[in-house]
Amino acid sequence: MDIRIGDMIERVLDVFRAQFETKGIYLDSKGIDGTVRVYADPEKLIQVVRNLMQNAYEYTISGGTVKIYTQSMNQDIQVVFANTGVEVAEQDLPFIFERFYRGEKSRSREHGGAGIGLAIVKELVEAHNGKVGAQIHNDETRVWFSLPINPS
Numbered sequence: 150m151d152i153r154i155g156d157m158i159e160r161v162l163d164v165f166r167a168q169f170e171t172k173g174i175y176l177d178s179k180g181i182d183g184t185v186r187v188y189a190d191p192e193k194l195i196q197v198v199r200n201l202m203q204n205a206y207e208y209t210i211s212g213g214t215v216k217i218y219t220q221s222m223n224q225d226i227q228v229v230f231a232n233t234g235v236e237v238a239e240q241d242l243p244f245i246f247e248r249f250y251r252g253e254k255s256r257s258r259e260h261g262g263a264g265i266g267l268a269i270v271k272e273l274v275e276a277h278n279g280k281v282g283a284q285i286h287n288d289e290t291r292v293w294f295s296l297p298i299n300p301s
C-alpha cells in the first residue's frame with residue numbers, strides 16, 4: 150500500500166503522547182515530513198514505528214528529549230528516533246538489532262521487553278528493502294530506519 154510515512158508516525162505518536170508527557174519527556178516531531186510516500190504493509194510499518202517509539206519512551210530519563218525526524222536521501226527516506234540517554238556502549242550498538250540482546254543497564258530495569266523489539270524492526274524493515282542502524286552522539290542515542298521512497 151502507498152503510505153505517507155510521516156502521517157503514520159504522527160498517528161502512532163498521538164497514541165504515545167500522554168505517556169511521554171506523564172514521564173516528563175519533551176517530544177520534538179517538527180522535523181517529520183508528512184508528504185513522502187513509501188510502499189509498505191501498513192500493519193508492519195506501524196509495528197516498526199511502535200517498537201522504536203516504545204524504546205524511545207523506555208530509555209529516555211524524565212526531563213529528557215525525544216526527537217523524531219525524517220530526511221530524504223536520494224531514493225530513500227530515513228526516519229530517525231533520537232533520544233537523550235545512552236544505554237549501550239558504542240561498540241555494542243551493532244548488536245542491539247539481534248534477537249534477545251539487551252543493554253547491560255536495560256537488563257536491570259524493572260520494565261522493558263525481552264530484547265526482541267529491534268530484531269522485529271530489522272526483520273520488517275529489511276522485508277521492505279530498507280535498512281536500520283544506530284549511532285551515539287554525545288549523550289544521545291539515535292536509532293533509524295530507511296525505506297525506498299515510492300515515486301509518484
Ligand SMILES: Nc1ncnc2c1ncn2[C@@H]1O[C@H](COP(=O)(O)OP(=O)(O)O)[C@@H](O)[C@H]1O
Pocket residue numbers: 204205208209232234235236237245246250251252253255256261262263264265266267268290292
Ligand atoms: N532508544 C534507545 N535508547 C537507548 N538504548 C536503546 C534504545 N533502543 C534500544 N536500546 C538498547 O537496545 C536494546 C535492545 O532493544 P530491544 O530489542 O527493543 O529490546 P528491549 O527493549 O526489550 O530491551 C535495549 O535493551 C537497550 O539497551
Ligand SMILES: [Mg+2]
Pocket residue numbers: 200203204262264266267
Ligand atoms: Mg524494546
